Structures are given as structure tokens and as C-alpha cells.
Amino acid sequence: MTFLVAVGQLTSTANVAHNLRQCQVLVRKAVKAGAKTLFLPEASDYIATSGEEGATLVRPVQESLFVRGLQEEARREKLPIHVGIHEPGEDPHKVKNTVIWIDENGTIAQRYQKVHLFDVDIKGGPVLKESNFVEPGNHILPPFETAIGKVASAICFDLRFPEIGLALKRQGADIITFPSAFTVPTGKAHWETLLRARAIETQSYVVAAAQVGRHNEKRVSYGHSMIVDPWGVVACELGDGEGEPEIATADIDHELLRKIRREMPLARRTDVYPEI
Numbered sequence: 001m002t003f004l005v006a007v008g009q010l011t012s013t014a015n016v017a018h019n020l021r022q023c024q025v026l027v028r029k030a031v032k033a034g035a036k037t038l039f040l041p042e043a044s045d046y047i048a049t050s051g052e053e054g055a056t057l058v059r060p061v062q063e064s065l066f067v068r069g070l071q072e073e074a075r076r077e078k079l080p081i082h083v084g085i086h087e088p089g090e091d092p093h094k095v096k097n098t099v100i101w102i103d104e105n106g107t108i109a110q111r112y113q114k115v116h117l118f119d120v121d122i123k124g125g126p127v128l129k130e131s132n133f134v135e136p137g138n139h140i141l142p143p144f145e146t147a148i149g150k151v152a153s154a155i156c157f158d159l160r161f162p163e164i165g166l167a168l169k170r171q172g173a174d175i176i177t178f179p180s181a182f183t184v185p186t187g188k189a190h191w192e193t194l195l196r197a198r199a200i201e202t203q204s205y206v207v208a209a210a211q212v213g214r215h216n217e218k219r220v221s222y223g224h225s226m227i228v229d230p231w232g233v234v235a236c237e238l239g240d241g242e243g244e245p246e247i248a249t250a251d252i253d254h255e256l257l258r259k260i261r262r263e264m265p266l267a268r269r270t271d272v273y274p275e276i
């Protein structure tokens with residue numbers, strides 16, 4: 001069985017209403033292309049200039065015009081949407097970096113909170129301290145059954161930790177998602193290699209919707225949203241241009257998944273190293 005899916009790419013800013021309109025354009029394009037699910041980037045609801053600005057924009061999902069707008073789209077188009085957002089933290093000064101699965105009825109059926117936070121200080125490169133304004137999650141979300149297969153959610157910087165992908169695969173994932181907002185220097189150096197490595201070692205589809213371009217005077221994202229097949233082939237990819245939000249589509253082919261897993265079983269030596 002084969003299912004066409006779409007990754008959407010946009011440039012979120014601090015204007016939540018505008019970001020929703022951009023995502024609605026992506027929904028239109030995904031529907032027109034015949035996609036059965038739309039995957040949107042990390043922080044699609046907003047990318048703020050500071051943690052303080054973010055704190056003024058974050059809303060609980062029930063009160064979020066962004067989330068409610070996408071729930072309406074999902075229900076109207078019968079199109080599941082996987083989208084990265086922010087939610088209020090337990091600490092009023094912090095937020096949660098989450099991704100939600102809105103099913104074809106418009107219901108939020110799944111939710112994952114990013115467990116690895118991006119705290120870097122690279123000489124001549126990005127300086128970002130996500131833990132200053134984000135609370136980390138403490139759980140992996142077990143892969144969940146959907147019409148396109150078993151989907152597993154991880155977010156952006158989680159991509160650098162093979163353990164999370166391996167754990168999700170062991171729990172039954174067919175498709176592992178990494179909604180992202182990668183920086184340009186780290187994206188150039190590592191993005192495609194990491195995504196392909198995760199696909200090859202888990203023998204799973206990797207779906208990576210990414211933010212692109214200039215969000216504000218401080219932040220630019222790498223783009224290059226892609227879907228990688230379980231053999232490590234880049235099945236579709238977008239560029240790094242700003243402007244109209246764009247989608248790319250690829251098939252999730254369950255025959256190919258089964259074939260690759262059958263032909264090259266990755267039997268682990270858990271007597272030699274720990275099981276993940």
C-alpha cells in the first residue's frame with residue numbers, strides 16, 4: 001500500500017494570523033496534490049525574536065486561533081495535519097515546544113513535547129539557548145496508528161540523538177518525523193546527512209518539514225524540507241528560497257518498508273550493548 005504525503009515549508013514570524021494564512025495556503029496545495037497527510041514545521045504558530053515576545057504569543061490550544069484554524073482545515077478537508085507549535089509551560093515564564101497530530105476530524109489526537117533543547121554557542125555561528133524559554137518534555141510518544149502507517153514524532157534538535165529514532169523504531173514506527181527550524185550553518189553541515197542516517201539506521205521513512213528564510217532580524221532558517229525513504233534516498237526536497245509557502249510530496253510505500261526490513265534484518269546484539 002502506498003500513500004502520498006506532503007511536507008510544507010514556510011517562514012513563520014511573530015505574526016500568528018499571518019502564519020495561519022501561510023499554513024492554510026499549504027493545506028490548499030496539499031489537497032490539490034492529493035496528499036493524505038500534511039506535515040508542517042516546528043514552531044509553525046510563531047517564531048519570536050525573544051523568549052519575552054514568545055511569552056506574549058503563546059496560547060493554550062483551546063484558545064489558539066492558529067491551532068483552531070488548522071483544526072477547522074483538517075476537518076473540512078479530511079486531511080490529518082502534523083504541526084509544530086508552542087504551548088504554555090508549567091513555569092509562567094516558559095513554553096513547551098510541541099508537535100500535535102490533528103486527525104481528519106479536526107481532533108488533536110496526539111502530542112509530543114521536545115525532549116532535547118538546543119543550547120549552543122558556536123564561535124562565528126549561532127548562539128541560542130532554548131532552555132532559557134522552553135521546558136523540555138520527559139517522554140517519548142509511542143508511535144501511533146494512522147491511515148498512512150505508524151507515525152512517530154521527534155522535533156528538530158532531537159534529530160542529533162540516534163537513540164530517540166532507534167527507540168521509536170523498536171516501538172514500531174514506520175514514519176519518523178522531525179519538524180524543524182534548523183540554523184543555516186548547522187543545516188549546511190549536517191541536515192541531510194542526519195536525516196538520511198536516521199532513515200537508514202531505522203529502515204523507516206523520515207519526514208522533515210522545515211522552516212525557511214528570515215523570521216526576524218536575529219533568525220534565519222535553512223529550509224530544505226525533505227522526505228527520505230527507508231533506503232536513505234531523498235524522495236523529495238524543497239529549497240531554501242523565501243516567498244510563497246511550498247510543499248513537496250512523496251509516497252509512503254509499505255511494500256518498500258517491508259522489503260528493506262526483510263532483505264537486511266538489523267538484528268541487534270543487545271548482549272553486547274544495551275537495548276534502546
Ligand SMILES: O=C(O)CNC(=O)[C@H](CS)NC(=O)CCC(=O)C(=O)O
Nearest residue numbers: 043047118130156157181182183186
Ligand atoms: O521555539 C522556537 O521558536 C523554534 N525553535 C527552534 O527554532 C529550535 C530551538 S531554538 N531550533 C532548533 O532546535 C535548531 C536545531 C539546529 O539547528 C541544529 O541542531 O543544528
